[in-house]
Amino acid sequence: MNLLSILFSGLASLSWGQVLMLGVGGLLIYLAIVKEYEPVLLLPIGAGALLANLPLSPLVGDGGMLTLLYNAGVGNELFPLLIFVGIGAMTDFGPLLEQPHMLLLGAAGQFGIFGTLFLALLLGFDINEAASIGIIGAIDGPTSIYVSNLLAPHLLGPIAVVAYSYMSLVPIIQPPIMRLLISKKERRIRMPYSENPVSRRTRILFPIVVTVVVGLLVPMAIPLIGMLMLGNLMKESGVVERLVGASANEIANVVTLFLGLAIGATMQADAFLRKETLLILILGIFAFGLDTAAGLLFAKFLRWIVHGPLNPLIGAAGISAFPMAARVVQKVAQDEDFENFLLMHAMGANTAGQIASVVAGGVVLSLFAAR
């Protein structure tokens, strides 16, 4: 009898909430494997959720590996910042440097952050929670994790899950909004590829100048922009190939695994199974839609001002989801006219969106972190 109760102690202490969370973990793993939704992150997150919700799991709690990982790199923001070094080392800002005006579209693509923030406030979230939910509108996983962990760590799990799962849905969320707001005639506007070679010196100076300028203007953005641009500086310098390779591959991969597991482990039943999670799920898709709409409308406005050939579709790429958003633009434009190639323009807007989302994260932090 005693032996049986020892053998079944795990089963006996299984709560309904944990059963549900095992289901959520399973669902994330399913989405990662079968649907291939951001598998690199959703699979570790799902596995982390599964492992953390097994009753009596020694992986969580004092000395547990998942708790250890959380304390080592999520609680203190180390992991998202290391990932930014890798993103910087992988990103080619060439398309943006060739068309610097795309920076405006990147800024417009951040509108969803503030729109969602206000809606979240109306729904009863406190200001720090609302800001963290709004940052889903940056459509940038590591930025969302970085900001929400500082402002509202108890919402980190749902926010990270929502940010990453919707990011993989960009090709599904964006096209209907693009077709709704941009007329068929506008979608057919051709934009000639502007060959505008960027010198090596410009490419090297760019990350340094951006870091200094953004750092002086928005000190709270220094960690994010500093690490992103450090990676990019190493890439463009051409003299530290091994460091670039390590940042973009080994470090980014290892840290992604650790980050995913640790975030999955924060998804404990009592913290995750609340109506807030459901609201975040809804607000998240609202943020994505609002970003897209704002980017498109701003691009229309820009076209009206410059009078040149500007296809408003590229406004949808002014978000951080790289390179999905730019590909969506290319695809929607080609559905109308197969001779139209907007990819490079969209990539310019897309990389601008990456920079703008990091800056927006810093702005949100400086507005609210002091409270």
Added chain:
Amino acid sequence: MKHYTVHIGEKTYRIGVQALQDAEHLQVWVDGRTLEVHVQAEADVSETAGGAPTPAPASPVPAAPADTDTTATALRAPMPGVILEVNVTAGARVQRGDQLLVLEAMKMKNRIRSPRAGVVAEIFVQPGQNVNYDDPLLRYGEG
């Protein structure tokens, strides 16, 4: 910007011409479409962007030569990238819209489809080859 009205056969095109960085690089609007045109010293006109289904692009620039060499019959790379597939062979008859090549740019596979009907005379690229913007990919022949 200068405006022209050009009559070709029974068709009329409204055309706007504007110099870009110098007098050799022009941006040309043809019935709402935008093209960038490069006029070289020997009066050789090469259309450098957009692809052109209408017969107009070669004509709006003054001093355009009447003879059309490869610049007029070539299909050019719309952006830099790597050729992944070549889907036609020399001598193939293609319709407008037929897939000719696959060009990978920014890790995205882009189908390059034929802007016109015709016969493929010559293919200048092979799978795995890097191409720059405006490199000729293939040439159409007569027939």
